[in-house]
Amino acid sequence: MQTINIANGPEGASRLILGCMRMPALSKEDAAKMIETAVSLGINYVDHATCYGGGEAEVRFAQALALTDVKREDLIIQSKCGIRFENQTFDWSKSNIVESVDGILQRLNMEYLDVLLLHRPDLLYDPEEIAEAFDALEAAGKVRHFGVSNTLPMQMELLKKYVKQPLKINQLQLSLEQSQLIDQGLYMNNKTTDMSMMRDGSALDYCRLNDITIQAWSPLQHGMFQGMFVDNPDFPEINKALEELAEKYDVTKTAIAIAWILRHPAKMQVITGTMNPKHLQEMAEADKVWLTHEEWYKLYLASGKFLP
Numbered sequence: 001m002q003t004i005n006i007a008n009g010p011e012g013a014s015r016l017i018l019g020c021m022r023m024p025a026l027s028k029e030d031a032a033k034m035i036e037t038a039v040s041l042g043i044n045y046v047d048h049a050t051c052y053g054g055g056e057a058e059v060r061f062a063q064a065l066a067l068t069d070v071k072r073e074d075l076i077i078q079s080k081c082g083i084r085f086e087n088q089t090f091d092w093s094k095s096n097i098v099e100s101v102d103g104i105l106q107r108l109n110m111e112y113l114d115v116l117l118l119h120r121p122d123l124l125y126d127p128e129e130i131a132e133a134f135d136a137l138e139a140a141g142k143v144r145h146f147g148v149s150n151t152l153p154m155q156m157e158l159l160k161k162y163v164k165q166p167l168k169i170n171q172l173q174l175s176l177e178q179s180q181l182i183d184q185g186l187y188m189n190n191k192t193t194d195m196s197m198m199r200d201g202s203a204l205d206y207c208r209l210n211d212i213t214i215q216a217w218s219p220l221q222h223g224m225f226q227g228m229f230v231d232n233p234d235f236p237e238i239n240k241a242l243e244e245l246a247e248k249y250d251v252t253k254t255a256i257a258i259a260w261i262l263r264h265p266a267k268m269q270v271i272t273g274t275m276n277p278k279h280l281q282e283m284a285e286a287d288k289v290w291l292t293h294e295e296w297y298k299l300y301l302a303s304g305k306f307l308p
């Protein structure tokens with residue numbers, strides 16, 4: 001697996017990330033197989049969040065890791081905090097950030113996190129409090145690198161005014177079917193389609209300009225977790241285009257859908273969500289595929305977009 005350069009971030013990060021949102025459904029033995037499979041494929045980057053299974057994902061991961069020969073220091077462990085479904089708030093207060101990291105480390109049974117991301121903007125966020133929280137976590141050696149998720153460029157600018165640690169990552173939704181991150185660059189100023197709407201303040205170009213690595217979440221899903229578009233009869237054109245390229249490159253359609261994201265020159269990471277080792281092996285084949293310019297556009301247009 002090729003690695004990616006996260007500017008001033010953790011070194012040697014794999015292009016694919018093992019996303020653990022769905023790990024609570026596994027036994028610790030099956031979770032251990034997922035970890036071993038990921039590592040055998042060169043996937044060394046792991047994504048968690050406090051809200052995945054209400055903390056169960058981190059617990060299961062720790063139980064599973066203990067069953068493997070994989071060493072903690074050979075992995076880049078990332079978690080996110082700030083979503084509190086239990087009390088229906090998003091919370092980026094200093095106390096919640098600091099307490100969340102203590103909870104994460106306890107559940108993961110680890111001394112430090114490689115990366116902490118703030119999960120979804122808290123409408124009441126105070127950047128000065130966040131700066132204090134990050135300083136405290138860094139000084140205590142509990143977090144090595146920081147970033148955000150689902151965060152607008154101007155929100156990042158406001159954070160940067162107070163937070164001294166560079167924000168190195170923004171985790172954002174992107175799939176062939178959910179490609180708003182990319183669409184607005186094509187249809188700008190076009191009244192005939194709402195795909196021209198600027199929904200995220202140019203997050204893609206902001207991240208590129210500021211050397212912030214984008215991590216694409218739900219790379220195979222349509223809508224918000226509405227299921228896969230791959231092999232879904234509701235998406236015949238995407239599947240036809242995926243099939244043709246899968247045959248050409250001798251990989252699965254899922255690998256082509258991942259290769260479509262990896263082909264973007266922003267050099268994004270892709271967070272996979274499968275909890276099936278065979279599916280992960282198939283997706284990892286994307287690492288050897290480099291789509292041509294024309295193929296990338298062919299897939300994009302097959303997903304229902306058009307050239308203005």
Ligand SMILES: NC(=O)c1ccc[n+]([C@@H]2O[C@H](COP(=O)([O-])OP(=O)(O)OC[C@H]3O[C@@H](n4cnc5c(N)ncnc54)[C@H](OP(=O)(O)O)[C@@H]3O)[C@@H](O)[C@H]2O)c1
Nearest residue numbers: 019020021047217218219220221271272273274275276279
């Ligand atoms: N920052 C955020 O707001 C945010 C939001 C959502 C997710 N995330 C992160 O992104 C990760 C990925 O999200 P996701 O789980 O929605 O991603 P995904 O990779 O698009 O979807 C994974 C789902 O597709 C299923 N699937 C069915 N057939 C498959 C096949 N042939 N190959 C691969 N998958 C197949 C998987 O089931 P099987 O297990 O049976 O393969 C799994 O249920 C999460 O784990 C989490 O770490 C972040």
